Amino acid sequence: MNEGxxxxxxLAQLETIVRKMENNEYTIDELTAQLKTAQQLIxxxxxxxxxxxxxxxxxxxxxx
Amino acid sequence: xxxxxxxxRQLNMMVRDAIEMQMPDxxxxxxxxxxxxxxSGHCYMELIEKDEQTNTPVARASAKCWRQTWMVMQPHFERxxxxxxxxxxxxxxxxYAQYHEAYGFSWIVTxxxxxxxxxxxxxxxxxxxxxxxxxxxxxxxxxxHIPLFAQRIAVISAAGAAGYGDFCxxxxxxxxxxxxxxxxxxxxxxxxxxEKSIIDALNKIYTNxxxxxxxxxxxxxxxxxxxxxxxxxDLSGFDTLALAENVAQFPIPIITGxxxxxxxxxxxxxxxxxxxxxxxxxxxxxxxxxxxxERLNNAQQRISMxxxxxxxxxxxxxxxxxxxxTAIERIMTNQKHRLSQIELLLQGYDxxxxxxxxxxxTLHHGRxxxxxxxxxxxxxxxxxxxxxxxxxxxx
Numbered sequence: 521m522n523e524g525x526x527x528x529x530x531l532a533q534l535e536t537i538v539r540k541m542e543n544n545e546y547t548i549d550e551l552t553a554q555l556k557t558a559q560q561l562i563x564x565x566x567x568x569x570x571x572x573x574x575x576x577x578x579x580x581x582x583x584x
Numbered sequence: 585x586x587x588x589x590x591x592x593r594q595l596n597m598m599v600r601d602a603i604e605m606q607m608p609d610x611x612x613x614x615x616x617x618x619x620x621x622x623x624s625g626h627c628y629m630e631l632i633e634k635d636e637q638t639n640t641p642v643a644r645a646s647a648k649c650w651r652q653t654w655m656v657m658q659p660h661f662e663r664x665x666x667x668x669x670x671x672x673x674x675x676x677x678x679x680y681a682q683y684h685e686a687y688g689f690s691w692i693v694t695x696x697x698x699x700x701x702x703x704x705x706x707x708x709x710x711x712x713x714x715x716x717x718x719x720x721x722x723x724x725x726x727x728x729h730i731p732l733f734a735q736r737i738a739v740i741s742a743a744g745a746a747g748y749g750d751f752c753x754x755x756x757x758x759x760x761x762x763x764x765x766x767x768x769x770x771x772x773x774x775x776x777x778x779e780k781s782i783i784d785a786l787n788k789i790y791t792n793x794x795x796x797x798x799x800x801x802x803x804x805x806x807x808x809x810x811x812x813x814x815x816x817x818d819l820s821g822f823d824t825l826a827l828a829e830n831v832a833q834f835p836i837p838i839i840t841g842x843x844x845x846x847x848x849x850x851x852x853x854x855x856x857x858x859x860x861x862x863x864x865x866x867x868x869x870x871x872x873x874x875x876x877x878e879r880l881n882n883a884q885q886r887i888s889m890x891x892x893x894x895x896x897x898x899x900x901x902x903x904x905x906x907x908x909x910t911a912i913e914r915i916m917t918n919q920k921h922r923l924s925q926i927e928l929l930l931q932g933y934d935x936x937x938x939x940x941x942x943x944x945x946t947l948h949h950g951r952x953x954x955x956x957x958x959x960x961x962x963x964x965x966x967x968x969x970x971x972x973x974x975x976x977x978x979x
Contacts, residue, residue: 531900538904541911548919551912558908565901573894576887 747812754866778821
């Protein structure tokens, strides 16, 4: 996962992890690593949203 | 020699007689008007025929139309062709010859066929159109676009014209409160001076535009040529090659509203946009801004819709995180529970627990004795009880 990961891709990956968690598809050994990945994905998505929101706001202000 | 002398009058009378004898009929003649003046109700014309190649006159004659005929002929001609008789027109006239000893030779006009003139004008128009296309300028104006925020308008119109007043009023009273900046460039909008007058006005507009700085390359967003309110429908001045060339190549989009029901004028054909009346020209400009406003509002709405998308997306992430925590918690609880169960199960198997409850285990060579048959007399066995071990010999 890097800066270039697209929002939709990140979201899809996150959803997969959550679904597998809910279906008990991970072994205990895998859990920590998967949880860590999931938290990184969440952060990435949130950052992207915040950034987009700020940009939109700026464009909106420009237009007025 | 001197016996055969005549006075000028005598000689002219002879010419008159000769002409009246030899040419008693009326004739239809095609000619171009090089002059046409009305005086005391009569019309005095100069007819000319030019060589088609060199354009030099090859025949010339005066013609007169007496008041009685002129009173009928002039309105008829104007009604059919949409313009008064004027210099430059090709005409088909019915004439008879008249030679007056004092005033010289004249053709006396008794009738005119306006359809000939219409045909000739149409042919000329076609010729101008062909030439404009050949020069590659015919479509140039239509390649320009009226800018989104077209508010600075240069108007070419007769200064006091009703059409100009209508145009300004319409712009000022627009229901959206748009502000327009109108600059008038007065021009003569009918008669023979139309061509020069409009070209001069265009040049002035162009020169004004050039004075501007680089970040505002044009002082005007659009040029409007309007005309209206006049009684006459004389559009002949708008159908000239020079005017069409100037309009076609003008760098700012030109809107024409020179109102007429007849065929499109060439000016209309080469302009960016044509409308029928000055009022319609104003309406077009207002509508242009209205569309821009609509697009802006639309964009604004879409941006705030994008805001909703962000909110939804955030919500989705929250939900996912919630599910993640729940899943993790459940997994951990399950695992812990499973471990406790195993632990409990294992505890049940702890032999110490049995000993504590008063049971004992008998071992022989370290293995639990489950059947007396395993032992024989003399074997040493160990019995484990809660507090220790008892050693015994089997009898």
